[in-house]
Amino acid sequence: MSQHRPVGTPGRAGAVPALPDLPEATVARLPEYLRALHNLAETGNDTVSSEELAAAAGVNSAKLRKDLSQLGSYGTRGVGYDVALLIDQIEFVLGLTQRRAVALVGVGNLGHALAGYAGFVSRGFRIAALFDADPARVGEEINGLVVQHIDELPRVAAEERIAIGVIATPATAAQSVADQLVAAGVTSILNFAPCVLAVPDGVDVRKVDLAIELQILSFHEHRKAALTGLPPASGPGLPPTGGGLAAPNGALGGSAGAGLTALPGGLAATGTTEPAPTGSLRSTNAEAVGS
Numbered sequence: 001m002s003q004h005r006p007v008g009t010p011g012r013a014g015a016v017p018a019l020p021d022l023p024e025a026t027v028a029r030l031p032e033y034l035r036a037l038h039n040l041a042e043t044g045n046d047t048v049s050s051e052e053l054a055a056a057a058g059v060n061s062a063k064l065r066k067d068l069s070q071l072g073s074y075g076t077r078g079v080g081y082d083v084a085l086l087i088d089q090i091e092f093v094l095g096l097t098q099r100r101a102v103a104l105v106g107v108g109n110l111g112h113a114l115a116g117y118a119g120f121v122s123r124g125f126r127i128a129a130l131f132d133a134d135p136a137r138v139g140e141e142i143n144g145l146v147v148q149h150i151d152e153l154p155r156v157a158a159e160e161r162i163a164i165g166v167i168a169t170p171a172t173a174a175q176s177v178a179d180q181l182v183a184a185g186v187t188s189i190l191n192f193a194p195c196v197l198a199v200p201d202g203v204d205v206r207k208v209d210l211a212i213e214l215q216i217l218s219f220h221e222h223r224k225a226a227l228t229g230l231p232p233a234s235g236p237g238l239p240p241t242g243g244g245l246a247a248p249n250g251a252l253g254g255s256a257g258a259g260l261t262a263l264p265g266g267l268a269a270t271g272t273t274e275p276a277p278t279g280s281l282r283s284t285n286a287e288a289v290g291s
């Protein structure tokens with residue numbers, strides 16, 4: 001007996017299929033399952049157990065079973081999940097059954113790398129247009145696409161039915177670019193600029209900031225050093241600042257490395273990390289990495 005109960009009815013002309021209202025954390029894990037499933041399919045696997053899929057996706061198997069049950073997918077006892085069917089279900093829920101057109105704004109260092117990234121196409125997206133404000137960049141061809149002036153955005157967005165805008169401009173230009181994208185009808189934005197964007201209701205913003213990811217890893221390094229009492233691997237410390245946070249000396253076993261300075265309220269500052277720029281840590285937009 002098949003234990004897959006598909007949500008909605010993919011492909012039924014004229015019908016708006018029912019979609020489950022999934023927790024954001026589940027939505028964030030679905031692409032991981034999809035990537036693992038595509039790898040399994042490519043290596044000739046027709047079925048997969050929840051344990052195998054969980055290991056391939058790097059999550060806990062109970063969490064995976066719970067996530068997939070919310071899609072109406074329970075697997076078959078003794079057999080596992082049908083790989084092709086689960087790919088279809090996840091792609092349907094993520095809206096990947098149609099190739100969405102993406103516009104990239106800001107074709108500098110990062111924009112060049114993104115424009116040349118083959119992974120977008122294989123994961124269901126089509127970079128349909130590249131824009132920049134610098135006349136020196138307009139007309140340049142990257143991966144078969146010609147960079148257009150940002151003033152062309154409204155026309156091109158309508159012609160290409162742009163669904164998603166990617167911002168790779170300096171932070172100072174990002175809000176104005178977001179406003180232009182929204183005015184052109186774009187309702188989903190992936191923002192690489194280190195700033196918070198204000199957008200109207202109904203517009204989704206995801207933010208990618210590798211520096212924030214590094215800062216989070218830095219916190220864990222910092223904490224490990226405090227717990228073990230070993231000096232951090234990064235070498236000699238900088239002069240203590242009031243901006244850093246660390247565990248209190250006493251509570252975490254005393255000598256947590258050179259430069260650990262007790263602060264009122266059970267926090268301490270070490271001289272081992274530079275203070276984080278406050279702007280980059282204030283975000284109301286969803287983080288696209290590590291959320």
Ligand SMILES: NC(=O)c1ccc[n+]([C@@H]2O[C@H](COP(=O)([O-])OP(=O)(O)OC[C@H]3O[C@@H](n4cnc5c(N)ncnc54)[C@H](O)[C@@H]3O)[C@@H](O)[C@H]2O)c1
Pocket residue numbers: 105106107108109110111131132133134137150168169170171173176177191192193194208209210211
């Ligand atoms: N998210 C991350 O992990 C990450 C990593 C690296 C860089 N960044 C950020 O990405 C952004 C781009 O970085 P970069 O190194 O590619 O910068 P860059 O200066 O090389 O490129 C920026 C491009 O944006 C264009 N631009 C500026 N204003 C514009 C406007 N109003 N409309 C259209 N185009 C405009 C410029 O002409 C330039 O070509 C920066 O905000 C940077 O901080 C983010």
